[in-house]
Amino acid sequence: MPPLNRVCVLGSGNWGSTAARIVGSNVLKLADFDDRVNIWVYEEMVNGKKLTEIINTQHENVKYLPGHKLPPNVTAVADPKEAVRGATHLVVVIPHQFVQDLLASIHGCVSPSAQAISLIKGIAISSLGMTTMTQIIHRALAIPVASLSGANIADEIAEEKYCETTIGCSDPGEAAVWQSLFNTPYFQVNCVSDVIGVEFCGALKNVVAVGAGFIDGLGLGNNTKAAIIRIGFLEMRRLAMHISGAQIQDATFMESCGMADVITTCYGGRNRRLAEEFVKTGKRMSQLEQEMLNGQKLQGYLTAGEVYSYIDGCGIADHYPLFTNIYQICYQGRHPHTIFDGLNVDFSRDTRTPPLAS
């Protein structure tokens, strides 16, 4: 008998704990997986006790996912090297700014035959193009990396409210394994082969959500918000095609990671909320991040800046009027009402023609 597969979840925030809850429960039903699931926990003291100890005794991440029990086969481990030892399936789900340090810390400890999946939303766009999380993880660990993204507000999933997600995995066999680890009756997994399309959606939707928040801040209605969501969605698709044309599949944008996640994020989510406050209060984004996110950076705001640098550098900003307007409102003091300037773009040929020339 071959040795059993083993899952390690790297990250124990809200989303990581939710993922561990799902995977920890699913492995018990999979004959070729070890029951034990390690979850790497950044050690901290909570009410005078170590968070790992709390998780391993109370089976609850009382700090980041209070009120929802983890299966007892999920074991918190403070040392990332120890956490990944023997793991065949790594679930990477930490804030993107900590990824490089984590990858450095487990270098040499990951089995060369292991697989990883990234649940991290965030891509780095520069004038050279973009780098996705799966690419960063692949470069560091030299193992295949899949992506998972969808209309997935973590608290709602922890409450087992029905939703869908998308796994991007280029190997159909491996995709089926990831699906078996994540699929539940309330968390429906669709698989596509387009890994970076899934990641693109997860990152770019935050820019659209900033636009949606501006609409809420301006006190406009459902029609207006739907227009912004529609145009934003089509600029997302256009940009993904532009940067990575041949690799991106149209159909990915119709999966949960695309259309559904844009909708969720434009109605819930903190990108929308901060952007609404930005308009209502007139405060600077950095001040709102301090007040509302404990100084954490707002993803959509950062991505809006990166996207604009890229499209401006390529001389194609006029093909992306919404992204351009959002950028200029965020960074250049333009009035939020200018979000509507020049939005009458024809997207109807985007899916039938090759990517736009730069």
Added chain:
Amino acid sequence: MPPLNRVCVLGSGNWGSTAARIVGSNVLKLADFDDRVNIWVYEEMVNGKKLTEIINTQHENVKYLPGHKLPPNVTAVADPKEAVRGATHLVVVIPHQFVQDLLASIHGCVSPSAQAISLIKGIAISSLGMTTMTQIIHRALAIPVASLSGANIADEIAEEKYCETTIGCSDPGEAAVWQSLFNTPYFQVNCVSDVIGVEFCGALKNVVAVGAGFIDGLGLGNNTKAAIIRIGFLEMRRLAMHISGAQIQDATFMESCGMADVITTCYGGRNRRLAEEFVKTGKRMSQLEQEMLNGQKLQGYLTAGEVYSYIDGCGIADHYPLFTNIYQICYQGRHPHTIFDGLNVDFSRDTRTPPLAS
């Protein structure tokens, strides 16, 4: 000089009055259009005065669009024959159940060189296929008929909040004329050549909104609603392709009439609201129609029944699990929680392959 074109708006409800407000203002800027715009008003007494008189003196439809002035060049006319006399452009915007009577009443009075545009949402689906409003109008008047539909809650447009709409018109020259009549800085018109695709979207989205209302009634969250919107949208597209494959264009579904209108309708709108109450109160739909719509029939509920008859008759109901579940919840007493049954459908090939065989 050729005689001037002239617009007649047939219908003076909330949406008709809003349309008359836009068109009445736009004709003043169009050299080849007469300033006068007739609006056919179903005569009724409001506070002891005729509605037509109120409109023609106060320039406001105090009953159906209170608080928003109509341009003084919009003239209310109680006799439909008189209203359409000399009209080259008919804007048809009355509740769909009154269309046949109206068309009969103006038979022979419409210039054979006139054009019409339908702003009516609603199609008739039977085992023979479907009949759209543009087809009904075309059969009755023997003139070309375009369609207009979008994320267009009338009150928000009357308040001049930014939104988009879609005009479906097979003749590019005529499309440009309709666009010039309707486009404003706050009401952005995109044109497509796919007339019935636009109508399909406008009708089928109401079924999805019933599903979205169930989700709200069940107290589920944004993830769940986004999943229902996504699946509903893809079943809409699949059904349109099935019924009218060759005539329908994929891209139409990405216009305001498609994606944006589904979103608006699933967050606002009365289909959503009644469906929410249906779940929360356990009352019958007919009772809710009585209580909440003064006995008017709920469009999404009717269309859900028609859609199911069609797909069941074709033996393809299992390709439309969401539409089927919504039908069974509405008509067969199934619990709203069963809306999630069997939703894991693969839509990824729908746009690349010919329509499904029946």
